[in-house]
Amino acid sequence: MLKKVALLLTGIAVVFSIAACSEKLEAGKSCPLLCPEQAITLVDTTIDAAVSDTTIAGLPPIGAEGYLMLASHGDTVETRAIIRYDTLPQSYTKSGVDSTIANIDSAYLITPIVKPDSLKRPKAPVTIEAYDVDTTATDTVAAILAPLFRPDRLIGSKTFAPESLLDTLRIPVSTDSVLDRVKNGTKLRVGLRIVSTQGVDLRVGSTTLGLGVTLHITASKDTGAAPVNVAPVSNTPTDQPFLSGPLSDYTIVLNGTTRTPAILLGVGGVPSRRSFIRFNVPSRIVDSTTIVRASLLLTQSPNRRLDPHDSLYVYPLAVLAGPAITDISSLLQFVGTPGQFNLDSLRLAPADSGVVSFEIVGLVRTWRGQSSTVSPRSVALRSAVEGQSPGEIDFFSTKAPTAVRPRLRITYVPQTSFGLP
Amino acid sequence: MMMQLVSHATSRRIGAFVVALLLSFVPAAVRAQANLSAQGFGFPTGQFSTRTWGTGGALAELDPLSPVNSASLALIPTRLVTFQIEPEFRSVTTASGTDHTTTARYPNVFGAIPVGRGWVLSLGASTLLDRTATSVFNTTQFLTATDSVPMTTQFRVDGAMDDVRLGAGWAPASWLRVGVGAHAITGHNLISITQSFADSAQFATFTQQRVLGFSGGAVSAGIQLVSKVVTAGFSARRGGNLDLSSEDTLLTSAKVPNRFGASVAFTGIANSAIAVRTSHDDWSSLGSLGTPGLHAVDAWDTSVGADLAGPRIGDHILFLRGGFRTRTLPFQAGDHTVTEQSFTGGLGSAFAAGHVLGDFALIHSSRTASGLSASEHAWTVSLGISVRP
CATH class of the missing domain: 2.60.120 (Jelly Rolls)
Incomplete structure (x- = not known):
């Protein structure tokens, strides 16, 4: 009889111990009064990280268009x-x-x-x-x-x-x-x-x-x-x-073929073009902190030449080519797919102006601890309808006046010795 | 008072089964939340057995299952393995509302073996400070005058500072027991912080982890004096160096807190004890282990309780226990000292022809900090199983 009681109690103990593992975690109403640690402070900085940029026309190359552009705009295109x-x-x-x-x-x-x-x-x-x-x-x-x-x-x-x-x-x-x-x-x-x-x-x-x-x-x-x-x-x-x-x-x-002047970076247009931006982000930020936001800030220059209000998506893309490829035109053909590294697109109209922000934190995080030869610190910009639609989005380049040049806004968590009470 | 451990050859398999099952739960993760009790390096669980918990802690210096006074080891007549689980159901109330949380703890495990001539050796681990906690809170940070971001921070700590004791007890005479212990202060705190953002298109979640490891040592000694109607126990621990490191980097150093305590029990009633105990911990020696903002205070821990023989279940006595405890917790909340009062009750008996000892205790604790508009109430259930394989 006692054996049975002992086994029963043992079973209860086992069940009880399992039940005790089911814990309720979510709590925080006592914060910040009692929480021993507070949220880690974010640091926000905007830097002129773009060291070079250029626009290459003729991309995608002839025959690689997703759709064929059949356009008639008289002398324009x-x-x-x-x-x-x-x-x-x-x-x-x-x-x-x-x-x-x-x-x-x-x-x-x-x-x-x-x-x-x-x-x-x-x-x-x-x-x-x-x-x-x-x-x-x-x-x-x-x-x-x-x-x-x-x-x-x-x-x-x-x-x-x-x-x-x-x-x-x-x-x-x-x-x-x-x-x-x-x-x-x-x-x-x-x-x-x-x-x-x-x-x-x-x-x-x-x-x-x-x-x-x-x-x-x-x-x-x-x-x-x-x-x-x-x-x-x-x-x-x-x-x-x-x-x-x-x-x-x-x-x-x-x-209707146009050229993009040096002070601009062009995306789309006729012939279609892509742009390339290379960055130099200080190692103290990219390697020694945790970046939670990285925004490529570009100032758009209105282009009213053709379909000025016909908006189109512009994708920031990762450049995937290794250091053996130095030709920018080639680099711009070895790019990631839209959405890769969680890079998000923007819908812009050629006639728009002002500062736009491409969120590229997913890409910038891949630079941590990597040399620029392994993980190129660069971004390509392309239109979702390149070669298919004549609309062109222009941004000011690094050759433009300082106030409108590409910038990188980085929000990061500094290296911190957290955990000590 | 101390339940008799009867030697039998039977039920060996039951014991092995129980030990295997219960020990399989030792590695389970434990967590908790922001509260009054787990400030600083955490909550001192007390290093009590379930039996001692039932008496409010009053029997700590006399109970062989509590890893406090190594002299009490001499009471153990046979090989023994013990294990303890202690979930705590806690409510923390501030002006912002009340959080209800559940924390699982496994604060005490050890084995003992008699080696002849009145000597008993023991090796065990108990929780010295349990820091397991999880805080989740929402804030908005202004990055610039016009740019702000709402974010949710989860700050989680898993782990504890543990006391691994190698102890020896000896009974040179029927009225005297003595013991010594060597302590390794070990354990770690796995700290992880996660900040997530409402705007997941712009912001990526931040997660970082860090492991803080403790390494230190201490020695302890104890004595018990036994008469017909009174039993008294005294013990003290002398702390050595205690280091806190992250990976291979030494971060801070301190001293393991010294401690001394005494229990006096009236044993004039058969199989019963009515006891009072007090102890003092030099928790302030841990102050240099944290940041300058860490405030550790020396603390008294006083309790009174009784372990009374109740009705019998078969051949075994059902012990009825009750007690009260008041103490100061080691780490202040801000600049406010946290105190705790507990009412306890418990049951205990032997099963399986004396091969299994089962103890149960229920503890209700109230914790407050003078000058701080916060209070904490907790129900703790302690279940102890001891097996003589």
């Missing part, structure tokens, strides 16, 4: 989209049997677009024209391609009401032109131009994001005949797929 169909099929399937393409009933360019938002929807009908831009010359150069957009090379067009610009446009193209290429086994290279009575921008899908413009061929009216869909393919430069692949489709700028 004119762009064209080039799509290469360097390999065309010569047969189609009819009732399960392959047949040689001898005629073409219809041919369309199935063109995915980004639906313009309500503020940017065209006010007037827009016409998209397709031109045969095949040439033996270097066809990534605007000066060579521009003359090819002429009436005798027009192979198709269609006019769209503003409200019909939803997600995919079907642009008919000349069946004779396509059939000629198919029969001769030659390439078809198409240039798209947008025309309207008012300035207009349209973002067209590209192969970079798997949304390339598809050539849709119907070779026979027979219902048993399967249409042929041809994706953009580039075979030039030959034997260099690393280069030829991205050139399946790309944007060229016929006019």
Whole structure:
């Protein structure tokens, strides 16, 4: 009997000891009266930490645009989209049997677009024209391609009401032109131009994001005949797929190219550009304290050239390249993804002005205890719609007057011998 | 008074089971909150057994399960392992409101073994100062004249200053017991501070940890004199150097507090004791261990209590206990000395043919600091299990 009692009491003791481990922690109403320790004081400092900066135009490189920018703003900006169909099929399937393409009933360019938002929807009908831009010359150069957009090379067009610009446009193209290429086994290279009575921008899908413009061929009216869909393919430069692949489709700028003056840092624009800022943060701060806030303070310079009130996101990005790469243009192509290191974007309009603050504490914390060769103390700035939209955000650079130069505001917890009562 | 430990060959497995289970809880983390009692380097749990707690602490100099007077070790006739758990349910009231918190403690564990000719050796660890505490509070800091940030700070301390004692007790005569002890003052405080911000887009959470380690030594000695109706016990501890270090850096040094105490018990009633005790700790010697703002004060600890034989459960007596204790706590809250009064009650008996001793105590403590509009009330439950494997 006593054994049972002892076991019972032992069990109670075990349960009791487990229950005793369940503690209630949250308390603090007696602070600061009784709390032996108080909050650690934060120190806030703003320093001219940017030691160099620059803007590089032409990024992303040709062919790497997420979407193709089709813009028409008269003398301000004119762009064209080039799509290469360097390999065309010569047969189609009819009732399960392959047949040689001898005629073409219809041919369309199935063109995915980004639906313009309500503020940017065209006010007037827009016409998209397709031109045969095949040439033996270097066809990534605007000066060579521009003359090819002429009436005798027009192979198709269609006019769209503003409200019909939803997600995919079907642009008919000349069946004779396509059939000629198919029969001769030659390439078809198409240039798209947008025309309207008012300035207009349209973002067209590209192969970079798997949304390339598809050539849709119907070779026979027979219902048993399967249409042929041809994706953009580039075979030039030959034997260099690393280069030829991205050139399946790309944007060229016929006019409106601008340069960013040295006192400014540009983001977006035409041609699209990225900016690079290198910092020198004192070791006594970055290595010997704990940084809780790091704000890159940039003074925006209004840019009213094009779409001044059409806001866009600007991303601060970590530069991931190692010390072996010193070319800034290359560095700006080895950048982190948006949101990496908890870097947050800002939505800005080109015409805005004043000081803006990019929060980069997640990146600055990675610099602690690391040499600048291991963890480069630099930041890249890019537009979320670079190469797709002509809007450009400008900030004053380190060459600008002192008051508007880039600054770094750092809030940190100093090294402290906490814990001693 | 001291419960008889009967030697039996049976129930060995039960004892082993109990010890294994209870010892498995020793490493459990303990935490607490801002309060009056855990100022400075923490709360002195008293180094009492559950039995002694039941008498308000009055039996501390006479009880072999309390690691206070090593002379009492000579009372232990067989091998023994003891373990103790003590959750405290505490309310701290200030003008800002009342916090209700729960703190778990495991303040006393030790084993003893007779080695012949009246000698008993013991090795045990007890909590000298328990600093476990967690404070969570909200503040707003102004970074500039126009820039401020609301933030939540959690300041957490885990750990304690512990007293590891190697003791020996000897009973050269039926009326005399003597003992000595060598103490290693060890333990650590794991301190972590976390500051989080309402604006998580701009601010990243700050977290930092630090471990403060204690290392020091002390020696103690005690004596017990036994007559037919009175038993008296005296003990003293002489403190040596005590260092506080972080990693391999010595931060501060101090002296382990000296202590002396005496209990006198009337034992004229069979299996019962009515006792009074007082002791004095030189806590002020710890003052140099902290920052200049740390105020440690010497303190008296006085108690009166009784351990009375009650009804029997089978062959074993159920002991009924009660007591009162008043003392000064070692660290001031600001410049205000903190005092504590406790009423205690308890039960105890033997089980499993005397192989298991179980003690239970319930303590209600009121802590105040003169001149400070804050009060603290706590219910502490102490459960002690001793096993003779």
